[in-house]
Amino acid sequence: MDTITYEYYGSLYINMTNACPNRCEFCLRNNSDGSIYADDLWYHGPEPTKEVMLEDINKRNLDDYKQVVFCGYGEPTCRLDDLLWLAGKIKEKGNYSVRINTNGMADLIAGRNDSIERMKGLINVLSISLNSDTAEGYDAICHPSFGPQAYDEILNFTKRAVDSGYFDDVVMTVVDSMDPQVIANCKKICDSLGASWRVREYIEK
Numbered sequence: 001m002d003t004i005t006y007e008y009y010g011s012l013y014i015n016m017t018n019a020c021p022n023r024c025e026f027c028l029r030n031n032s033d034g035s036i037y038a039d040d041l042w043y044h045g046p047e048p049t050k051e052v053m054l055e056d057i058n059k060r061n062l063d064d065y066k067q068v069v070f071c072g073y074g075e076p077t078c079r080l081d082d083l084l085w086l087a088g089k090i091k092e093k094g095n096y097s098v099r100i101n102t103n104g105m106a107d108l109i110a111g112r113n114d115s116i117e118r119m120k121g122l123i124n125v126l127s128i129s130l131n132s133d134t135a136e137g138y139d140a141i142c143h144p145s146f147g148p149q150a151y152d153e154i155l156n157f158t159k160r161a162v163d164s165g166y167f168d169d170v171v172m173t174v175v176d177s178m179d180p181q182v183i184a185n186c187k188k189i190c191d192s193l194g195a196s197w198r199v200r201e202y203i204e205k
Contacts, residue, residue, distance in 0.1 A: 005057060018073055020103070022142045022144050022145070047079075071101040080109070098122065103144075105154065106157065125169045126171065127173060130172045130190065131173075133189060138150065170195045171196040172189075172196070172198075176199050
């Protein structure tokens with residue numbers, strides 16, 4: 001049975017989609033058949049509708065979790081309309097903290113420039129994967145389908161999110177398997193954008 005929601009480190013994660021415009025070499029989906037988080041996060045048939053996803057969320061007591069996180073094996077903003085609809089339903093239940101783990105390409109994916117504005121009042125935290133200190137380095141390890149513009153979009157998206165004041169926190173992340181100098185450079189980029197910073201564990205399988 002496909003996994004829609006799962007628990008991890010005290011938070012409730014919502015598995016939005018298999019789709020992603022990147023093919024990151026460090027991504028768990030590229031070096032594992034399942035997941036350490038749940039039995040299997042791949043959707044093997046049609047992805048569940050937003051209504052089916054809400055039914056699964058409603059089986060959970062949201063008071064048990066420190067945060068609700070839109071994540072999964074794919075890029076959750078590939079289903080931004082459904083994600084925001086679900087976030088609205090969650091907010092109707094109470095003032096729960098809602099986070100999106102994203103590659104920062106929501107506007108490129110949607111072909112519009114208002115993703116951040118649409119998140120206002122629905123999303124509390126954005127966690128944005130940076131993972132390189134240059135566009136060339138990003139292309140080499142993340143292989144974005146959007147090409148060279150992807151990296152600049154991540155930086156622009158982060159800066160706009162920080163400047164908007166809509167979020168409790170905007171965090172940029174890298175994986176700890178990267179070269180220490182690249183990590184240090186990424187930290188400087190993050191600081192220049194005014195975002196918070198986190199180095200996350202590289203998970204092989």
